[in-house]
Amino acid sequence: MEIDLNADLGEGCGSDEALLDLVSSANIACGWHAGDANAMRDCVRWAVEKGVSIGAHPSFNDPENFGRKEMQLPASEIYAGVLYQLGALSAIAQAEGGRIAHVKPHGALYNQAARDPKIADAIVSAVHDFDPSMAVFALADSGLVAAARDAGLTAIEEVFADRGYQADGSLVPRKEPGALLDDEELVLARTLSMIREHRVQAINGQWIALNAQTICLHGDGPHALAFARRIRAALDEAGIDVQAAATVRG
Numbered sequence: 446m447e448i449d450l451n452a453d454l455g456e457g458c459g460s461d462e463a464l465l466d467l468v469s470s471a472n473i474a475c476g477w478h479a480g481d482a483n484a485m486r487d488c489v490r491w492a493v494e495k496g497v498s499i500g501a502h503p504s505f506n507d508p509e510n511f512g513r514k515e516m517q518l519p520a521s522e523i524y525a526g527v528l529y530q531l532g533a534l535s536a537i538a539q540a541e542g543g544r545i546a547h548v549k550p551h552g553a554l555y556n557q558a559a560r561d562p563k564i565a566d567a568i569v570s571a572v573h574d575f576d577p578s579m580a581v582f583a584l585a586d587s588g589l590v591a592a593a594r595d596a597g598l599t600a601i602e603e604v605f606a607d608r609g610y611q612a613d614g615s616l617v618p619r620k621e622p623g624a625l626l627d628d629e630e631l632v633l634a635r636t637l638s639m640i641r642e643h644r645v646q647a648i649n650g651q652w653i654a655l656n657a658q659t660i661c662l663h664g665d666g667p668h669a670l671a672f673a674r675r676i677r678a679a680l681d682e683a684g685i686d687v688q689a690a691a692t693v694r695g
Contacts, residue, residue, distance in 0.1 A: 448640050448680065449601070449659035449690035451582065452673070453502055453551070455480035455488045456511075460670040462491050467677040468662060469689040470498040472549040472582070475530035478504035478512025485537050493543040498689035500582065503530035504551035512552035513619065520567040523554075527571035535575075547601065547691035548572050549582035550589075559587035559615065569596045580691035585655045586614050601690045604657040606636040606676075610647045614655070623648045629672055633679050636660060640685060659690045 454461045455474035465471060465488075473488045474480035480488075492499050504512035506526060527548075535545050550558055550568055558565040569592045572579055577598060583589035585602035593600035607626045609617035617624040626632055639645055639657040647653055662673050680687055 446640065446684070447686035447688045448657065450662055450677065450680070450687045451500070451549070451603070451659050452662045452664045453549075454664065455484040455502070456665065457484070458665045458669070460664050461488055463670055464662070464664045464673060465491050465495045465497050467673050468497060469687050470500055470547065470582075470659065470691065472500045472502035472547075472551075473534060474502045474551070475504070475534050477506045477526070477530060478508055478551055482533075482537070485534055486541065489534070489538050489541045489543055493541050498546045498691055498693075499534075499538055499543050500547040500549050500691070501531050501534045501545050502549055502551045503527045504554050507553075512554065515553045515557055520563050523564060523567040524571045527568055528575055531571065531575045544693045545576070545579055546689070546693045547580040547582055549603070555584065555589075556616065558589040558592075559584045562588055562592065565589045565592035566596075569593050569598060573598060578693070582659060582691075584614075584616070585657065599691065602656045602658045603661055604639050604645065604655050604659075605661050606639060607632045607663060610645050610653060612647045612649050612651050612653070614653050617648060629675065632672075633676065636676055637679065637683060637685075640680075 450468045451470035452464045452468045453472045456479040471492045505516050565588050580599040581593040582601045582603050590600040609623040
């Protein structure tokens with residue numbers, strides 16, 4: 446049994462290099478919600494050195510709200526913005542001897558794409574036109590998964606052990622009760638359940654089937670790195686191999 450473990454990096458948490466010892470995939474911020482050219486280069490260099498799969502983490506151009514404010518933009522603008530961010534990270538990756546293997550939208554862009562076909566199609570079109578060998582990381586069983594597969598791309602279904610789920614499979618909005626789980630034992634148990642049983646319990650008690658192909662490991666917060674080490678140790682102890690879900694093709 447194996448699972449991909451990913452983390453969002455280049456967002457100023459200060460633990461990026463250490464997190465890269467624990468994960469198999471890195472989603473690197475491309476400057477629009479967090480990060481800059483130097484942070485991108487550092488993360489890419491460390492990922493290449495440690496053999497971690499490199500992914501782009503594009504967002505709305507919204508550093509004031511960390512990319513978490515929903516926006517209603519023309520599809521052409523979303524398409525161009527994703528292309529712009531992919532180009533920036535790709536140039537740095539190439540210079541450091543690496544290559545982007547996947548794309549994971551960030552924040553509001555990620556959540557809106559899960560339910561809005563126009564946004565999902567704009568993102569998928571940008572990825573396809575940039576490099577159709579790249580995979581798309583998307584919320585499990587969401588519209589972005591369907592859009593990527595309809596376009597002939599590889600979609601990797603992502604789950605979150607430390608986020609609350611609603612009965613429809615969407616994440617509980619961050620400002621609502623139950624959005625973030627801080628009980629470490631519960632999160633560890635959910636992580637193993639998601640991998641072994643492919644299901645999670647929603648905040649209303651209902652069980653939801655999920656195809657867990659990659660698990661997001663949040664690296665922000667004062668105790669996040671220590672807990673990330675606990676999660677990786679628990680996976681190793683359970684005999685679950687941590688392997689990148691997306692690999693460079695072509």
